[in-house]
Amino acid sequence: MLRENTTAVDPSDQTCRLSWREVNLESVAHNVKLLAARCAPAQLMVVVKADAYSHGAVAVARTALGSGATRLGVATLDEAFELRRHDITAPVLAWLAAPESPYADAIRFDIEVAAHSIAQLERIAQAARRAGSPATVHLKAETGMWRGGAAGEWSQLTSLARQREEDGLLRVVGVWSHLACADTPDDPANDAQLESFTSAVRVALDVGLRPRLRHLANSAATLSRPDMHFDMVRCGLAVYGVDPFEQQGRAPSLRQAMTVRAVVTQVKDAPVGTGVCYSHTYRTRSNTKLAIVPIGYADGVPVIAGTARPVGYRGTPVLVAGRVCMDQLVLDVGELPMMPGDEVTIFGPGDDGEHTAAKWAELTGLSTYAMLTGFARRRVPIQFTRDPAAPAGAVRGPLRP
Numbered sequence: 031m032l033r034e035n036t037t038a039v040d041p042s043d044q045t046c047r048l049s050w051r052e053v054n055l056e057s058v059a060h061n062v063k064l065l066a067a068r069c070a071p072a073q074l075m076v077v078v079k080a081d082a083y084s085h086g087a088v089a090v091a092r093t094a095l096g097s098g099a100t101r102l103g104v105a106t107l108d109e110a111f112e113l114r115r116h117d118i119t120a121p122v123l124a125w126l127a128a129p130e131s132p133y134a135d136a137i138r139f140d141i142e143v144a145a146h147s148i149a150q151l152e153r154i155a156q157a158a159r160r161a162g163s164p165a166t167v168h169l170k171a172e173t174g175m176w177r178g179g180a181a182g183e184w185s186q187l188t189s190l191a192r193q194r195e196e197d198g199l200l201r202v203v204g205v206w207s208h209l210a211c212a213d214t215p216d217d218p219a220n221d222a223q224l225e226s227f228t229s230a231v232r233v234a235l236d237v238g239l240r241p242r243l244r245h246l247a248n249s250a251a252t253l254s255r256p257d258m259h260f261d262m263v264r265c266g267l268a269v270y271g272v273d274p275f276e277q278q279g280r281a282p283s284l285r286q287a288m289t290v291r292a293v294v295t296q297v298k299d300a301p302v303g304t305g306v307c308y309s310h311t312y313r314t315r316s317n318t319k320l321a322i323v324p325i326g327y328a329d330g331v332p333v334i335a336g337t338a339r340p341v342g343y344r345g346t347p348v349l350v351a352g353r354v355c356m357d358q359l360v361l362d363v364g365e366l367p368m369m370p371g372d373e374v375t376i377f378g379p380g381d382d383g384e385h386t387a388a389k390w391a392e393l394t395g396l397s398t399y400a401m402l403t404g405f406a407r408r409r410v411p412i413q414f415t416r417d418p419a420a421p422a423g424a425v426r427g428p429l430r431p
């Protein structure tokens with residue numbers, strides 16, 4: 031009979047390790063040193079958005095700052111606040127914000143913000159007036175990515191920024207933009223963006239701005255275009271050891287930092303011709319053994335064709351039998367001596383026979399970025415809502431979980 035323990039146990043403290051991500055911070059340090067050497071004398075900003083591409087933002091930030099990075103980049107203010115809560119004091123730039131974003135808090139916690147439009151710059155200036163201290167701003171120019179960035183209003187934006195500097199509300203430390211095609215170095219869009227960026231910088235200088243940090247390059251441009259380094263580069267993917275040029279071998283000494291492993295829960299004999307998993311998309315071709323592995327697409331393993339051998343076991347690639355399920359997948363292990371409790375490697379640098387980020391991307395058609403972030407999707411918070419026509423007495427407004 032089960033008896034309850036007399037001491038209080040918090041069930042959330044109980045871990046049951048079925049699958050996990052291993053992040054090798056030495057590999058991160060190695061990659062950061064390599065990138066810092068490549069971009070010198072430009073500064074290296076390490077991009078730790080989306081929880082450092084699922085590697086753990088705080089740990090990666092600390093490692094990067096100890097290995098030659100001088101600055102950190104994130105997408106959202108929440109991501110920047112997380113770094114500050116963990117006493118990371120290095121300069122942080124957050125480049126995504128909505129009109130009602132808490133710019134005053136950004137100023138209070140010394141977080142640098144990006145301005146993409148006149149309306150946004152004015153909101154930042156208003157927050158600075160309320161906060162009683164100036165905001166630190168990077169002005170973003172549209173140069174050909176057509177995502178964020180000021181297009182037609184660039185020259186007005188720069189003059190206004192200069193005026194707000196004189197009002198004591200802003201300091202413009204950066205002028206920047208982002209490349210659309212850096213992972214195909216021969217694409218003429220790269221040179222076009224470079225030219226457009228150079229003229230945007232000239233416009234900023236002409237109105238009297240003196241940005242110390244002109245920045246354009248991501249990992250791919252850092253590795254392939256020294257003429258795009260300017261004062262700083264912003265690297266994400268290469269920090270995590272993934273070559274932006276995939277199999278082109280331009281940066282062979284990067285080390286993939288993330289390994290995803292799982293423990294085998296069951297191994298059983300299956301006769302020839304057995305249909306495995308939903309819809310029986312796979313049938314055993316001989317009498318064999320099947321191993322059950324408790325990791326699935328809800329954990330970030332993509333659903334793949336049933337003929338691939340992406341999983342590693344003691345140096346041998348193993349076939350995934352049938353569809354990857356929500357929380358589980360099945361391996362056809364043949365003669366391998368696999369036992370319950372053994373570890374298999376789902377994703378990693380390849381040492382155990384598993385597919386790397388590049389090979390998974392090739393297999394699935396996903397990008398290497400999506401493969402990494404898939405292993406811990408960024409949380410989109412839940413908010414329960416009700417039909418506005420609900421009967422009287424219903425709770426008004428959103429219901430929180």
Ligand SMILES: *Cc1c(COP(=O)(O)O)cnc(C)c1O
Pocket residue numbers: 077079125208247248249250264265266267268274
């Ligand atoms: C994500 C991101 C980067 C980093 O790009 P990588 O290709 O991962 O090096 C740089 N700048 C901006 C604006 C980004 O959103």
